[in-house]
Amino acid sequence: xxxxxxxxxxxxxxxxxxxxxxxxxxxxxxxxxxxxxxxxxxxxxxxxxxxxxxxxxxxxxxxxxxxxxxxxxxxxxxxxxxxxxxxxxxxxxxxxxxxxxxxxxxxxxxxxxx
Amino acid sequence: xxxxxxxxxxxxxxxxxxxxxxxxxxxxxxxxxxxxxxxxxxxxxxxxxxxxxxxxxxxxxxxxxxxxxxxxxxxxxxxxxxxxxxxxxxxxxxxxxxxxxxxxxxxxxxxx
Numbered sequence: 377x378x379x380x381x382x383x384x385x386x387x388x389x390x391x392x393x394x395x396x397x398x399x400x401x402x403x404x405x406x407x408x409x410x411x412x413x414x415x416x417x418x419x420x421x422x423x424x425x426x427x428x429x430x431x432x433x434x435x436x437x438x439x440x441x442x443x444x445x446x447x448x449x450x451x452x453x454x455x456x457x458x459x460x461x462x463x464x465x466x467x468x469x470x471x472x473x474x475x476x477x478x479x480x481x482x483x484x485x486x487x488x489x490x
Numbered sequence: 491x492x493x494x495x496x497x498x499x500x501x502x503x504x505x506x507x508x509x510x511x512x513x514x515x516x517x518x519x520x521x522x523x524x525x526x527x528x529x530x531x532x533x534x535x536x537x538x539x540x541x542x543x544x545x546x547x548x549x550x551x552x553x554x555x556x557x558x559x560x561x562x563x564x565x566x567x568x569x570x571x572x573x574x575x576x577x578x579x580x581x582x583x584x585x586x587x588x589x590x591x592x593x594x595x596x597x598x599x600x601x602x
Binding site: 407408410414418419420421422425427463465469471473474475476477478479480482483485 | 521530531532533534535538540545546580584586587588589590591592593594595596
């Protein structure tokens with residue numbers, strides 16, 4: 377089955393600096409990679425996603441890159457703000473037997489220090 | 491309107507009891523999921539249903555039994571609750587393959 381590794385598990389940055397979270401996956405059949413943000417006590421919410429036919433995607437201060445050959449993908453947050461503090465999850469999705477199977481990373485707790 | 495709604499939000503009960511958590515989505519999605527999030531925040535898939543049909547059943551004790559009366563509902567019944575069942579349980583749905591999942595607000599289950 378799929379195995380998704382995510383690091384670092386915790387990350388502290390000064391407000392205004394950039395934050396990078398990296399994930400690797402094992403199943404070459406995975407072709408959809410969403411990122412979720414979970415604030416304390418709240419539900420996970422999608423912030424950005426990327427498909428295997430694209431190498432990079434950007435949405436304002438958030439960008440995601442994908443290297444299919446190396447089987448890794450990364451989340452980049454620029455000009456971090458205190459409200460970016462949360463747990464971020466990467467995920468890899470593959471279709472097997474006609475159905476989607478999503479495997480999550482362990483999460484990265486990001487703290488943005490004002 | 492809440493897209494994916496779970497009830498109850500909090501559930502405090504004693505070891506050995508049986509309890510149920512309900513989930514409903516009004517997004518018209520075909521697929522629904524149950525996840526368990528433990529104290530370390532790891533999101534572990536438990537079950538996945540597509541149009542009322544079970545498609546994923548991870549290594550979950552058979553004390554946990556999902557039921558999907560229709561594609562908009564996926565309920566979770568837990569028998570003989572144990573201390574290790576304490577966690578936040580999230581319901582989610584997605585329209586079809588390789589689309590984002592929409593999560594409910596979670597049910598925090600505490601076993602005394």
